[in-house]
Amino acid sequence: MRSPELVCPAGSLPALKVAVDHGADAVYIGLKDATNARNFAGLNFDAAAAREGVRYAHSRGRRVLMAINTYPQAGDEKKWRTAVDAAADLGVDAVIMADMALLDYAAKTHPRMRRHLSVQGSATNYEAINLCRDWFGIERVVLPRVLTIDQVAHVIANTDVEVEVFGFGSLCVMVEGRCLxxxxxTGDSPNTAGVCSPARAVRWQESPSGTQARLSGILIDEYSPDEPxxxxxxxxxxxxxxxxTYYALEEPTSLNVIELLPELLRIGVSAIKVEGRQRSPAYVTAVTSVLREAIDSAVAAGDGRFHVKPQWQQALGRVAEGQQVTLGAYNRPWK
Structure with missing residues (x-):
């Protein structure tokens, strides 16, 4: 079986380096502005850090992808086009974009730069994917985490565009690209501002019963003194x-598809992506190391017996959101 590309998050230069050092085939990064969907304070890359990251990865035979995956705002389109130009100047291996006008700009201005359709593009069927291939020359699509294995296989069977799926990381109650x-x-959508809870709207307050977390004054949660x-x-x-009192919309948990790796390889997934540019280098190290070993093991097993090692699941469980994992929509029993 052909090994899928392991694509790992890099919210900082240290995270990029540990991802490369621990087995990532590619890393994805973003700039320090609203052009990427992880626009958190203290994260992301300025020009100097991006250039060093590209140099570090390329010198070790790894690829760098740049996420420019939010939607340009009227009157401020230049910021997004400048980001595309910067990606081309840096020599990244691909740009990951959702907005069709921006895809069109990249295709016409930098035709030799590889283009991927972001999960924020919310393409869940092969017709949408093939449309973006025909119009904008995309070579890969990142599928939203709402499809079953059979649905992913149906997409792959009906397009020649490479298909990338998420293999580990935090889940979202929304269909990616449609979160409002x-x-x-806060007045800011993650699809426009690049972050669903901008730091300016977050407040922590101590109360007699614990620590309160508020978003624009709205009480989101309250944690007891011994609770993370x-x-x-x-x-x-x-x-x-x-x-x-409970998680009324979605309980914190992380997607973990290790046990499904043989099936993902069988249907022809081209890349497996790890979510988490907002997470620490320690998280990137742990997840990259485990998935590298697991993917290599699944490829080596071929059609034979693939064993999920308990230590893999233990290591991923420690860094999972809420310290629990799920197969998500991959194991959805309904249509």
Missing amino acids: LSSYA AGYPTLCKGRFAVASE
Whole structure:
């Protein structure tokens, strides 16, 4: 079986280096602005760091992909076009984009630069993917995490565009590319501002019962003194509903597809992606190391017996959101 490319997150130069050092075939990065969907303070790359990251990865035979995957705003389109020009100047191996006008700009201005359709493009069927291939020359699509294995296989069977799927990382209650939930609280959509809970809207307050996390004044969660506090997002907050306080929209958990690797290889997935540019280099190290070993093991097993090692699941469980994992839509029993 052909080994899929392992694509790992790099929210910083240290994260990029540990991903490369621990077995990533490619890393994906973003600039320090709203052109990428992980626009958190303290993350991402300026020109100097990006250039060093590209040099470091290329010198070791690895690829760098740049996410320019938010949607340009009217009157400010130049910022997004400048990001595309910067990617070309840096010599990245591909740009990951969602907006069709921006894809068109990249195709016409930098035709030799490889283009991937971002998960933010929300393409869940082969017709949409083939349209973007015909119009904008995309060579890969990142599928939203809402499809079953059979649906992914159906897409692959009906397009010659490479298909990339998520293999590990935080899940989202929304279909990627269609999230507007946080804009109700903050005025900023992650599809435009690049972050679902902008730092300016986040407040931590101590109370007699613990630490309160608020988003634009809205109480999102309250943590007891001995409970680890998560970053507040509306979709993963705990709310009082019918006299019970719980995760009303989505419980924190991480996608983990290690046990499905033989099936993903069989249907011809071209790349397996790790979510988490907002996570630490330690997270990147742990997940990259495990997935590298697991993918190599699945490829070596071929059609034979693939064993999921307990230590793989233990290592991933420690860095999973909420310290729990799921197969997500891949194992959805309904159509």
